[in-house]
Amino acid sequence: MKKSIKFIFSILFLYSAVSAQQKSTLVVVNNSSNLDRKEAIISIGWPAILKSDPKIDTANFKVINSATKEEVPFQLEHKGLLAIQNLLLQVSVKAKSKVELTILAGKASPVKAKTYARYVPERKDDFAWENDKVAFRMYGKALEKTSEDAYGIDFWTKSTSNLIINDRYKKNDYHKDHGDGLDYYTVGFTLGAGGMAPYIKDTVRYSGNYRSSKVLDNGPLRSTFQLTYDEWNAAGIKVNVTKTISIDAGSQLNKIENLYTYSSSGKLPVAIGLSTRNETAKKLLLDKTGVLGYWEPVHGNDGITGVGAVTLDPLQNAIDAPKQALGITAVKNNVPYVYYAGAAWNKADEITTETAWFNYLKNFQQELKSPLKVVVK
Structure with missing residues (x-):
């Protein structure tokens, strides 16, 4: 009898543990406008996620589109701090409609990097950044009082969704189009x-x-x-x-x-x-x-x-x-x-x-x- 009771309690304990681990969170994204939103980035405060699932494992969760069952790309945003500040999701929502997403335990698929930013000391203190559509740079101190000096934001064209900044600086020939765009934009003063x-x-x-x-x-x-x-x-x-x-x-x-x-x-x-x-x-x-x-x-x-x-x-x-x-x-x-x-x-x-x-x-x-x-x- 005692063994049976212990067995039952063991089963209940394991069930509770598994249930806690498998807790899911529902996220509803509503588009009340007349414009379709294609691959938009939305931000959810991390405290709201923790309130729904206090035991969420940041290294073992994924986000699923409840209708299509496809994974949704995400990023944990820190804003320069140690603690997570926001959960970023990339979603498409038709005008006057909504999308339901589910956050649940499981290994997420890798998300291809679509944005990048870095200091470029090898090119006179440039700071360059890009996404899958466009690229830009700001000029640093080392460029001041030179013939190349300029004040505003520079724009680099690109015709690829791949990240190109590092490759262009490495080749040091970005004023010519080698098949994915170039820098021909003039900032000046x-x-x-x-x-x-x-x-x-x-x-x-x-x-x-x-x-x-x-x-x-x-x-x-x-x-x-x-x-x-x-x-x-x-x-x-x-x-x-x-x-x-x-x-x-x-x-x-x-x-x-x-x-x-x-x-x-x-x-x-x-x-x-x-x-x-x-x-x-x-x-x-x-x-x-x-x-x-x-x-x-x-x-x-x-x-x-x-x-x-x-x-x-x-x-x-x-x-x-x-x-x-x-x-x-x-x-x-x-x-x-x-x-x-x-x-x-x-x-x-x-x-x-x-x-x-x-x-x-x-x-x-x-x-x-x-x-x-x-x-x-």
């Missing part, structure tokens, strides 16, 4: 592909190039890094800035969070800039609701680049200034300002016309205003 700087007395007040960098997360679905700058004099105002930039898989645009501190009172006027070319009829989108776009003239056999920027809040003004289009806004002292900026290349065969590019930017703003809603059960 402008804000390039969506940089920001103080705008005082109708003049852009540029900083020096960045001084230090820190990678906070590095793929596979999102890469985030910080760039810090030395204090500079902006028309009598002492200004400092730290820029936190992240790029998501599948996006043409970067998320840019700028934290300004400065010596004056009130708000600091700033400009978001898009470098323009010397042409008589520019293909510009200057929408003060918060959408800036420029479709460049064809650059010989290199193709056509489109650049753009999007804000969630309206701009004070949007103007076609010498050498660049500017979106004028203002930032508060020691309060982050977030906007989005990036580019496209017609020879990537996804966004091939001015209309397609401007529509992409407008839709991007609508997606910001109507984000996917996530519920963890």
Whole structure:
């Protein structure tokens, strides 16, 4: 009798243990907008996951689309901290519909790296980053006071979903297209592909190039890094800035969070800039609701680049200034300002016309205003 009771308790114990290990979490992603969301990156706070499954094994779980039974790519986001901050998922959700996902125990399939960022000391302190659509770089201290010096964000075209930064720097021949794109974009003394700087007395007040960098997360679905700058004099105002930039898989645009501190009172006027070319009829989108776009003239056999920027809040003004289009806004002292900026290349065969590019930017703003809603059960 005692042996039977012990056996029953053993079975119950094992059942309880297995049940605890196999606990699943339901995630519902709802798209209430009129736009299909294709391979969008969503972020779920890790505390919400822990609340549903306090014993989740971070090294042994996977995410399944409840309808298709296919695995969903994910990333544990740390934001430069030891503890996990968010669970990132890449999902597609049709307009006016929802998708249900299940988080359960099991070995997840490897996720192909679709984003990457790194400091490039071998190329005069460049900082370069990319995803499966586009690539960019910022210039460092070593480039200052040289013939190559430039201020804004540089754009590298690419026609492959593979990561190309390391290969291009290694070959040191990235101004020629070897089959996957090239760097033909000219930044010069402008804000390039969506940089920001103080705008005082109708003049852009540029900083020096960045001084230090820190990678906070590095793929596979999102890469985030910080760039810090030395204090500079902006028309009598002492200004400092730290820029936190992240790029998501599948996006043409970067998320840019700028934290300004400065010596004056009130708000600091700033400009978001898009470098323009010397042409008589520019293909510009200057929408003060918060959408800036420029479709460049064809650059010989290199193709056509489109650049753009999007804000969630309206701009004070949007103007076609010498050498660049500017979106004028203002930032508060020691309060982050977030906007989005990036580019496209017609020879990537996804966004091939001015209309397609401007529509992409407008839709991007609508997606910001109507984000996917996530519920963890």
